[in-house]
Amino acid sequence: MDSTNEKKDELLELFSKISEEKSEDNMNPENNPEEISEKITNFENDIFRDIEENADIKKKERKSGRLDKILLIIFAFLMLLSVVGLSVYCIITDITSVNLNSVNGVRERFALNVSDKPPVEQAYMDENGKYTVEGVAAVISPKIVEIYVYKDKNSEIISKSGSGIIISHDGYIVTNTHVLDDAEKYVVKTHDGATYNAELKGRDAKTDIAVVRINATGLIPAQFGDSNQVVQGESVICAGNPEGLTGSITEGIVSGLNRKIRTEQTGFEMNCIQTDAAISPGNSGGALVNMHGQVIGIISSKYAATTSEGLGFAITINDAKPIIEELINQGYVSGRVRIGITFYSAYANYMNVMFEEEFGFDIPKELENSLWIDEISEDCDISNTELKPKDFILSIDGKKVSDYESLESVIKGKSGGDTVTAKCARVSDKGEISYFDIEFKLMTDTSGDF
DSSP, rough: OHHHHHHHHHHHHHHHHHHHHHTTTTGGGGOOOHHHHHHHHHHHHHHHHHHHHHHHHHHHHHHHHHHHHHHHHHHHHHHHHHHHHHHHHHHHHHHOOOOEEETTEEEOOOOOOOEEEOOOOOOBBBTSSOOHHHHHHHHHGGGEEEEEESSSSTSSOOOOEEEEEESSTTTTEEEEOOOOOSEEEEEEOOOOOEEEEEEEEETTTTEEEEEEEESSSSOOOOOOOOGGGOOOOOOEEEEGGGGGTEEEEEEEEEEEEEEEETTTTTOOOEEEEEOOSOGGGGGGGGGGEETTTTTEEEOOGGEEEEEEETTTEEEHHHHHHHHHHHHHHHOOOOEEEEOOEEETTOOOOOOHHHHHHHSSSOOOOGGSSSSEEEOOTTSGGGSSOOTTTOOEEEEEEEEESSSSHHHHHHHTTTTTTTTTEEEEEEOOOOOEEEEEEEHHHHHEEEEEEE
């Protein structure tokens, strides 16, 4: 382009010279018209050639630029397709795997998925087509969390710790109620080391099952197996955090099935799987896992034998499933009723000692195997009756009651608002016994206590 401009300047200079020479009317032979015409023609040819060459260059540049633009557009389109595809996948995954959604303003109910035994990844497969111990550890470890509890919301001192199992993509975690008791703050630490403040969603002290939730998405939940398919003698793994030892596993077998175990604290009976895999207090809320990587039981040290080694128990998933679902869906377990009393079993030796300290003599024979009332809740209808602390309840609706189990069997199947009658007794300071009957309504229990 520069050479073209130079030739244009030379041509203009030539025309200027011709004009001057014409005006002077003194054209010499060196500047005859034929030479000038030839020079002009040569200049024009040079200029047009430069223009054509520059045009070709520009054309190539434009073609190159268009090609770059086309490639850029294709790349952007592919990136857009990738983003849209990933978004659609995430949406579909959330819809199918997250169990609590809102569709047209209607809240769907949470349902814990229980699956048949799945195929096993080849890398961790043994000769029988099951996971090796290393395989189970690799599969279950990311689904187990550590739970730290604090007595006060502002406290930084951990009062105790336990374990939990991730059960949904959006942060629901199942654990034991006793892990969370006597605390106001809960902190969850996931397998990758991240920590979250947890919110209590529901608890049930009778079964020792509770659910918390952390503000996290994209979690990988554990897979749950049908505990009815468990067989005695099959190998299992316990996964949890015993004594604060994060991410521990122990190996054992299923020692027994359908063990009806009750806790000393509540006396409530649960169907449990017995195992000889080592279980310590920090394992509470952790998982009993089969060799397909499926959780088949929730470990609870409250159901563990304290007098014998090698006796550990886990609440079966099939029994825990409805409890977990109700705790998430409504915050409490339906069908729980409360009378509104705390009591001692009148046949226990320690209870007789307390009675003797109170009255100065032993429990009368007529009142053995009954309930000795310790406290009465003022928010319950029974507080409006004649019953007082230190009285006895001998029977309810004509059925004898002597401990927590017998009391539970009497009120089982009843609902809040149902009216019951009770035969009661009172002992005077002189040992005289007077009998009386009371009538009261049962209260709906959403507290999660027993």
